[in-house]
Amino acid sequence: MKLYDLSVIVTAHNCASHLTACLDSIKASLGEQFARCEIVLINDASTDATGTVFEQFAEGHSNVVQYNVAFKNIGKVRNFGVSQARGDYVTMVDGDDQLKAGSLIEVLEFLNGNQPDMLITRLTEVRDNALPEHMPPMQPKKISTQTAIKKYLIHQAFQAHFIGKFIKRSILLRCKFPHYICYEDAFIFPEVLKSCNNIYFSATGPYMYFKHGNTLSSVVDEEKIKLCRQGLDQMSLVLKGEYKFLQVCHWIEFINRNHLTISKWQDRNTIKQNIEEVDIVPFMLHPEVRMSYKRKLIKVKKLIRSW
Numbered sequence: 001m002k003l004y005d006l007s008v009i010v011t012a013h014n015c016a017s018h019l020t021a022c023l024d025s026i027k028a029s030l031g032e033q034f035a036r037c038e039i040v041l042i043n044d045a046s047t048d049a050t051g052t053v054f055e056q057f058a059e060g061h062s063n064v065v066q067y068n069v070a071f072k073n074i075g076k077v078r079n080f081g082v083s084q085a086r087g088d089y090v091t092m093v094d095g096d097d098q099l100k101a102g103s104l105i106e107v108l109e110f111l112n113g114n115q116p117d118m119l120i121t122r123l124t125e126v127r128d129n130a131l132p133e134h135m136p137p138m139q140p141k142k143i144s145t146q147t148a149i150k151k152y153l154i155h156q157a158f159q160a161h162f163i164g165k166f167i168k169r170s171i172l173l174r175c176k177f178p179h180y181i182c183y184e185d186a187f188i189f190p191e192v193l194k195s196c197n198n199i200y201f202s203a204t205g206p207y208m209y210f211k212h213g214n215t216l217s218s219v220v221d222e223e224k225i226k227l228c229r230q231g232l233d234q235m236s237l238v239l240k241g242e243y244k245f246l247q248v249c250h251w252i253e254f255i256n257r258n259h260l261t262i263s264k265w266q267d268r269n270t271i272k273q274n275i276e277e278v279d280i281v282p283f284m285l286h287p288e289v290r291m292s293y294k295r296k297l298i299k300v301k302k303l304i305r306s307w
Contacts, residue, residue, distance in 0.1 A: 004038040004063065005108055007087030007169065011042050011077050012095030016049040018210070023057045025098035029206060033105050034063070038087050041066040044077050050095070075177040075184035078162070082172045090169045092162045096210055098126075100135045103206030107166060110140055110200075117196035119166040120148070120158050121205025131208070140200040148199045149239065152189065153246035154288060157201065160189035164207035171195050182224055186231035190238040225258045229271065236274075245286045248278055249293040252300050259303045272304045 008026060012019055030037055041054040041064065051068055058064040067084065071077050082090055089111055093099065110119065119140060124132055143151070151157040158164075162185050175191045177184045193199075232250055239247060251274040255262060262268050275297070284294050 004087040005036055005112060006089045006091065006104070006166070007038040007040055007085035008091055008093055008104075009040045009042065009078070009081035009085060010093045010095055011044065011074065011081065012046065012050045012054070013044045013072075014046045014048045014050060015095040016046070016053050018096035019050060019053045022093065022095050022098055023053070025101070025208075026093065026104075028101040029099040029104040031102060031105060033108065034061075036108060037063065037104065038085065039064040040081050040085055042077055042081050043068045044074075045070045045072045073179055073181055075180045078177045078184065082169060085169055087169060089166050090172055091164075091166045093207075094163060096212060097163065098208045098210070099206045100124075100208060103135075103138075106138055107206060110138065111166060114140075114200065115198070116142075116166075116200045117168050117171060117198045118192070119200045119202070121164045121166075121202045121207065122158060123161070123164045123205065123207050123209040126208050126210045129210070136204045138202040138204055138206075140202040143199055143201050145193065145196060145199060148196070148201065149190070149193050149243060150246065150288065151201065152193060153243055153249065154290065155249075156290075157203070160186040161209075162189075163209065164205050167192065167196075178230075180227050180230075183227045183231050186228070187234050190235045194238060220258075222261055225261050228254060228258075229262075245278075245283050245289050248274065248283065248297075249289060251275060252293055252296050255300050255303065256296050259300075263307050268307050272307055275300055275304055 010022065010026070026039065027034060041058060043051045043054055054066045058066045065084070069077065069080060071080070078092065107119070121138060124135060126132070152160065171192060175188055175195060178187045180187065232254055235250065236247060251271070255271065255275065262271060278297065280297070283289060283297060
């Protein structure tokens with residue numbers, strides 16, 4: 001049963017030092033309309049003061065619920081959050097990021113007035129904690145599912161992150177996150193896109209994405225490389241033969257970054273096949289393939305010869 005227009009799911013693992021600023025920004029993003037949103041706080045196996053910060057924020061607010069879990073797995077955390085949420089729409093906020101003041105009021109008005117399956121907004125990257133002086137209002141434009149998939153595959157307008165996106169909870173209840181420690185978003189996002197018929201995209205948005213040094217995805221090991229590969233396999237399965245060359249770009253990037261590790265895998269030939277099957281001339285002439293990937297294709301073809 002819908003009790004709120006929007007559920008804001010805040011996930012945190014050992015980020016107490018950033019958490020107060022994150023939660024204060026959520027409150028500021030809603031202002032006097034704070035009670036219209038449900039705030040779902042999930043502390044996953046933190047050993048710092050994360051749980052205490054959550055408890056203090058939740059105290060006295062009937063629309064704020066807090067959970068302590070020990071999944072140590074972001075895929076499980078996201079599924080749990082969606083299952084507990086009671087809003088018509090869901091958005092996700094990482095505990096070390098922030099939202100701009102008044103921004104969720106703007107989002108609520110748009111969601112109620114247009115009833116999209118998904119609203120996608122561009123993230124504002126923040127480096128060295130230098131907050132932007134000016135963040136313009138949203139300018140959502142309706143785009144087709146096909147256009148949204150292309151924009152995602154081209155990887156310029158937006159990526160697979162679920163932060164900065166506002167999605168009908170009913171869709172996320174059908175499209176489950178895999179139980180991954182990272183790249184869970186890349187695995188599920190193509191399926192979510194294909195499940196949406198009414199999509200809006202805004203080149204501006206409420207979300208301030210803080211670029212910190214050592215994030216979960218920035219430290220890459222073989223386990224994470226394998227999870228990334230599974231996400232690419234899933235993308236190929238969901239999108240099938242559509243957008244073939246744009247999907248190839250993701251395989252090119254994957255191999256270019258991780259070829260030394262992949263070259264030692266026994267099943268590397270199934271990855272190699274994604275590149276060997278590329279017809280070079282049409283790929284090079286394709287107007288939607290970025291020039292950087294056209295150059296990388298030649299490099300990657302040389303790399304895989306020794307596999």
